[in-house]
Amino acid sequence: MSPAKRSTVYDVAREAGVAASTVSRAFSNPRRVGAATREHVLAVAARLGYRPNPLAGALQSGRTATIALLVPDITNPHFFGTIRGAERRAKASGLTFILSNTEESGDNEQRQFERLERSVDGFVLAAGRMSDETTKDLAREHNLALVNRRVDGLPAAIVDDGAGSRQIVEHLASLGHRSLVYLSGPKESWHAAERWRALSTTAAARGLRATRLGPFSPRMESGAAAADAALVDGASALVAHNDLLAIGVLRRLAERGLNVPRDRSVVGYDDIFGADLCVPALTTLAGPHEEAGRMAVELLLERVTLPGTPTRQVVLPAHLVVRDSTGPAPE
Amino acid sequence: MSPAKRSTVYDVAREAGVAASTVSRAFSNPRRVGAATREHVLAVAARLGYRPNPLAGALQSGRTATIALLVPDITNPHFFGTIRGAERRAKASGLTFILSNTEESGDNEQRQFERLERSVDGFVLAAGRMSDETTKDLAREHNLALVNRRVDGLPAAIVDDGAGSRQIVEHLASLGHRSLVYLSGPKESWHAAERWRALSTTAAARGLRATRLGPFSPRMESGAAAADAALVDGASALVAHNDLLAIGVLRRLAERGLNVPRDRSVVGYDDIFGADLCVPALTTLAGPHEEAGRMAVELLLERVTLPGTPTRQVVLPAHLVVRDSTGPAPE
DNA sequence: AGAAGTATGGCAAGCGATTGCCAAAAGTTG
DNA sequence: CAACTTTTGGCAATCGCTTGCCATACTTCT
Numbered sequence: 266m267s268p269a270k271r272s273t274v275y276d277v278a279r280e281a282g283v284a285a286s287t288v289s290r291a292f293s294n295p296r297r298v299g300a301a302t303r304e305h306v307l308a309v310a311a312r313l314g315y316r317p318n319p320l321a322g323a324l325q326s327g328r329t330a331t332i333a334l335l336v337p338d339i340t341n342p343h344f345f346g347t348i349r350g351a352e353r354r355a356k357a358s359g360l361t362f363i364l365s366n367t368e369e370s371g372d373n374e375q376r377q378f379e380r381l382e383r384s385v386d387g388f389v390l391a392a393g394r395m396s397d398e399t400t401k402d403l404a405r406e407h408n409l410a411l412v413n414r415r416v417d418g419l420p421a422a423i424v425d426d427g428a429g430s431r432q433i434v435e436h437l438a439s440l441g442h443r444s445l446v447y448l449s450g451p452k453e454s455w456h457a458a459e460r461w462r463a464l465s466t467t468a469a470a471r472g473l474r475a476t477r478l479g480p481f482s483p484r485m486e487s488g489a490a491a492a493d494a495a496l497v498d499g500a501s502a503l504v505a506h507n508d509l510l511a512i513g514v515l516r517r518l519a520e521r522g523l524n525v526p527r528d529r530s531v532v533g534y535d536d537i538f539g540a541d542l543c544v545p546a547l548t549t550l551a552g553p554h555e556e557a558g559r560m561a562v563e564l565l566l567e568r569v570t571l572p573g574t575p576t577r578q579v580v581l582p583a584h585l586v587v588r589d590s591t592g593p594a595p596e
Numbered sequence: 597m598s599p600a601k602r603s604t605v606y607d608v609a610r611e612a613g614v615a616a617s618t619v620s621r622a623f624s625n626p627r628r629v630g631a632a633t634r635e636h637v638l639a640v641a642a643r644l645g646y647r648p649n650p651l652a653g654a655l656q657s658g659r660t661a662t663i664a665l666l667v668p669d670i671t672n673p674h675f676f677g678t679i680r681g682a683e684r685r686a687k688a689s690g691l692t693f694i695l696s697n698t699e700e701s702g703d704n705e706q707r708q709f710e711r712l713e714r715s716v717d718g719f720v721l722a723a724g725r726m727s728d729e730t731t732k733d734l735a736r737e738h739n740l741a742l743v744n745r746r747v748d749g750l751p752a753a754i755v756d757d758g759a760g761s762r763q764i765v766e767h768l769a770s771l772g773h774r775s776l777v778y779l780s781g782p783k784e785s786w787h788a789a790e791r792w793r794a795l796s797t798t799a800a801a802r803g804l805r806a807t808r809l810g811p812f813s814p815r816m817e818s819g820a821a822a823a824d825a826a827l828v829d830g831a832s833a834l835v836a837h838n839d840l841l842a843i844g845v846l847r848r849l850a851e852r853g854l855n856v857p858r859d860r861s862v863v864g865y866d867d868i869f870g871a872d873l874c875v876p877a878l879t880t881l882a883g884p885h886e887e888a889g890r891m892a893v894e895l896l897l898e899r900v901t902l903p904g905t906p907t908r909q910v911v912l913p914a915h916l917v918v919r920d921s922t923g924p925a926p927e
Numbered sequence: 928a929g930a931a932g933t934a935t936g937g938c939a940a941g942c943g944a945t946t947g948c949c950a951a952a953a954g955t956t957g
Numbered sequence: 958c959a960a961c962t963t964t965t966g967g968c969a970a971t972c973g974c975t976t977g978c979c980a981t982a983c984t985t986c987t
Contacts, residue, residue: 284937321973345671363694539870615967652943656972
């Protein structure tokens, strides 16, 4: 496949009349070699089309200049912001950024982790599905930062869904709703637990009845089941684990001849692309997910480059985007 | 960070009373070692928590058991199917799959390529933005397969947009439209060229006037500019480079007080999530993109494992999904 | 001018696997 | 039972780069 063998440090060294170590340093540690020599080496290297083999470097140094982002579902728009933010931040530091899909499974996540552990300098785990214990174990041997998940002692960037969930309840309460259901996400989801906690306590404080149903997988297709379950419950407000589910719910309600927001109010989380395209446009909790992705990489980099730094957990504010899927309670 | 040093082939070898080469072979070439020995080695390895360092292996063997998919924009729903298909196929063969974003730029794509070239066994380029020449050059030294792009002598999985575009024109013609504009995508996009070719020739054959406008970046935000340009042209049917752009166009037309499909018809490409959520629901060309991703990996693997195999270019049929954004021509 | 300090380059030993080659053991065959 | 083939395991070189240590050469200071 490759007729012309790739040139190595040795080829460049020979051609430039220096030692291999000098070539290496000319690339990776410029200040360790004279300016003139360096220039010369670089020129020769360019002429030979030399490019360092990152594998060889990593094998010796243990550093790969690469970080990985593990995401439960790449095609879930919820993660777009996170992905984009993390990627931008990584590239800004000259790091290779790789993205891997864990398919909503903790086992899978761990498997990916193990596959990549030697090939990257650190991991960002978005919405990690592994248990706290497993996560901590892995953190003992590797650099990692979390997004939207809180585990003792690990750096994390977290969108404040607790406060956001309170906003949702207050919004519903102010519209006169007396009851709500939470259509819950995957049971390993830290967010799902967090949201329910905040929803139920705030609901109690405001005198609303709150029920949790599910878990439902956070995709549009689950909307029908979720909507039907909610109708059995009878609550006037449905809070779905995410926008995909919420949109699925909207469709199902329409199918069953109910009008939103007249008969039922529906709220989602994430403010994904499509949330304002559907009819009625979805009321949803928007969060600075791009910022969260950026911040997670930032925290990871702190770990890698300044091992002494105390662990930080950064909380970012969310805000409710009110659209047409919520309205006054019926009757 | 890692208190307990990772164990190596040598540790396992010592502990099991065999040579390092035997340990290596027990993992990577089982049939080359006696069944009993192998069992024993594996047991010891498990006890020591040994896991092969893929970097070290790759350095020597040149094989990484990893493939990369390069995508212009990870957050563009158009690529979801491709990503999913490619990932599934790769995992089915036990390969590590990594995904990288090229941000719609050929230069960026090439840079990513060079960063990863030594770390992967091959590349799948989805909607490659590099020139034919550059692509061929890279293919000389690396295994690669293309999605939705045709370059002489390179394996490719292609959704048949040509035929699809003809369907679009015929659909519009049958509704009485006498003119259309194509709101073009990025100028490096092979698809954009392909689509225009098919649209314009079919239009000519059917006696429609066809104009190309653009390039527009294939995102919702560009919809306003695209719509305005189209209105100046005056054509009754607007064919947008993709659904994102088409949705942007729909919004702009609504803003300007035009009714779709009464005043204008709008067609997109891709049938992304959201195409049937917006109002009016979008008529769009759907393609088997998941299958294309799967197939591209398949072709890549043929190259890697059976170097003799003739290069194949597989064409997959597309079909028009007619929804509410197209209707009879005005007047 | 001599001592002390700094900048620069080379030597060589790794990093942790893979693999070609060889030798011993085991299995076949006439 | 000798001659031959096949299995199985070990030796040691190798992949391409990094880096600790040492030897010069060049500054700087007293």
